[in-house]
Amino acid sequence: MKSQIKNKTLQQNSGQVIIILGPTASGKSELAVKIARKIGGEIISADSRQIYKNMKIGTGLITKKEMRGIKHYCINYISPKKRYTVINFKKCAEKALKDILKRGKIPIICGGTGFYISALTGSINIPEIKPNWQLRKKLEKMRTEKLFNMLKKLNPERAQKIDPKNPRRLIRAIEIAKSSSPPTRRVGETDPTGRFLQIGIKLPEKELKKRIEKRIKNMVNPPTGRGLINEVKKLKNPTADGGLSWKRLYELGFEYKYPAMFLQGKISKQEMTKRMILKNLQYAKRQMTWFKKYQPETKWIKNYSEIKKLL
């Protein structure tokens, strides 16, 4: 049975790619490894936080043991001090894709950062205009209303479609409009090359909630090894790759923000845990609205047995 699936997939789909997506804590990583083992795949993570080094606990990074010998790409490879964007991810993922395919293996993209996945599959097109941090700094001081008017003058068409109250969006739009390169638009197709098999894990709300709660509690009070608070402390300490500011820790997501607040005495440990759970639940919902819109071809499954048909 196992080898049957393996042979079939390998023969038919040279160049094809599997995508595993879903909200946090839905069990993507585990599923990806299972599939990888079955069909001879290797995994490219699409997670905007797992790319960083020394952030294993808070990002729920897969452990060496859990990888079960399957190669993983684009994880745990960059200093948390560094700025990272979709483009960085795209480069990493594309390189890995090539490499995996060249060796006759099947790439499995697995992650919860919808934006990254969509950028990779081509369902979202990102203009090749680099961020201009100097300009951004200047624009950030302005009121959104003013930013909107600026954009209207620079590119009325774009201004019509943009969210006029979102400063971050406006600033980027101005940045693009100010550069000389022609503006690009979204491709519109979610799978232009037709080579992606998209599988999503969708658990009942209650079950997902349970999983998130358990996950956070295990982070804070792990059955074995060191916990999240320890990890955050280490990131804060001015050693090697640590020495992050509180502000930077806030930027790295709720798993770092709330422990940072706790370490500063701003909230209790209980409050910290509560908020992390809550934010994760809210995040999970946001993820789903993204997937619905930008990865509509996703085949949604509830458990592993449903996947056999798809493969």
Place this chain on the structure above:
RNA sequence: GGGUAGGUGGCGGAGUGGUCAAUCGCAUCAGACUGUAAAUCUGACGGCCUGACGGCCUACGGGGGUUCGAAUCCCUCCCUGCCCA
């Protein structure tokens, strides 16, 4: 028992005679998303009707009163925090 502060929408918390279905924050629901995406942002949020303008009903602990008009003033009852006994 005496004194004192208070009881407002799921929660926190404004409002102290009309412009109050009630600022705001949180939660909730829906949504947006062109190099920060675990980010950033938007809308709805008492009930009913309407496509919309708008209309109707029920509401600021319970009851009663003053007033053209009360969440806001008075009386009374119930409840909670704090201080003294």
